[in-house]
Amino acid sequence: MKSVAVIMAAAGASTRYADAGGVRSKLDELLGDRPVLQRTCEVFAKYEDDEWSIGPIIVAGPHAEGAWQEFLERHGDRLALLGAVVVRGGERYRYESVRNALAKVPEACTHVAVHDAARPCLSHALLARVLRAASKHPAVIPGMRVSETIKRVSEEQGPADADPLAAILGDGPATTTRMLVRETVPRDGLVLVQTPQVFEASLLREAYAQADLASTDDAGLVERVLARRGAGERVLVVAGEASNIKLTYPEDLSLARNILGLKEDKGREGHKRF
Numbered sequence: 001m002k003s004v005a006v007i008m009a010a011a012g013a014s015t016r017y018a019d020a021g022g023v024r025s026k027l028d029e030l031l032g033d034r035p036v037l038q039r040t041c042e043v044f045a046k047y048e049d050d051e052w053s054i055g056p057i058i059v060a061g062p063h064a065e066g067a068w069q070e071f072l073e074r075h076g077d078r079l080a081l082l083g084a085v086v087v088r089g090g091e092r093y094r095y096e097s098v099r100n101a102l103a104k105v106p107e108a109c110t111h112v113a114v115h116d117a118a119r120p121c122l123s124h125a126l127l128a129r130v131l132r133a134a135s136k137h138p139a140v141i142p143g144m145r146v147s148e149t150i151k152r153v154s155e156e157q158g159p160a161d162a163d164p165l166a167a168i169l170g171d172g173p174a175t176t177t178r179m180l181v182r183e184t185v186p187r188d189g190l191v192l193v194q195t196p197q198v199f200e201a202s203l204l205r206e207a208y209a210q211a212d213l214a215s216t217d218d219a220g221l222v223e224r225v226l227a228r229r230g231a232g233e234r235v236l237v238v239a240g241e242a243s244n245i246k247l248t249y250p251e252d253l254s255l256a257r258n259i260l261g262l263k264e265d266k267g268r269e270g271h272k273r274f
Contacts, residue, residue: 006055011063063091118246150187159175207225
């Protein structure tokens with residue numbers, strides 16, 4: 001039986017979530033009276049498979065001392081009940097958090113899955129699809145074909161649109177940031193990448209031994225290793241799911257509740273609570 005350890009990077013500051021009106025970390029928001037982070041861990045903790053065993057779930061929390069202690073107080077006991085291990089994450093970059101968690105992966109684990117802590121709607125069907133493919137391929141990621149038109153834009157400052165009321169009151173911004181189209185990007189061959197991304201443990205360790213760890217996802221690091229090997233191996237993409245959303249903005253909570261079949265939590269919406 002193959003064994004897969006699960007790494008979840010949970011050290012992010014939820015900047016986009018806060019900028020859009022969230023008053024706390026998106027991982028602390030409630031889905032059915034349970035925090036998002038707990039919901040995500042439960043997907044793996046409750047998964048059963050005849051060919052795969054889920055090894056330790058390793059959650060990389062905040063780095064700063066104060067935030068780290070608060071994280072432990074909020075989530076430590078709940079995650080321990082799920083068999084999860086909590087480690088301190090990176091100071092600045094996501095790859096630092098994954099690297100710290102990777103150091104805690106037991107040598108007995110044949111594979112490592114890296115998953116976004118803010119993707120609580122991962123289905124067992126999609127997880128099974130990724131793991132089945134990982135039985136035959138060294139690196140597997142889920143992805144969705146791009147169906148919308150994609151345009152590359154540039155941002156620049158320009159005069160704000162005239163607001164009659166603002167003009168009367170003598171306020172309002174004089175300039176605003178505008179997005180201007182630079183080109184239309186052909187969407188053939190493009191996919192939107194999701195998680196979990198599953199790799200042979202030795203391959204991911206080799207990827208994280210590189211000097212340059214700048215990448216938007218772990219598959220990007222693995223791609224460099226496979227390219228150097230020159231044996232024709234490449235990262236395999238399997239079909240993802242539209243429901244496997246990543247919580248980014250407060251309104252995503254309602255969508256996640258609908259996907260999971262949960263009622264809205266009692267009282268005000270989670271992102272509006274203090």
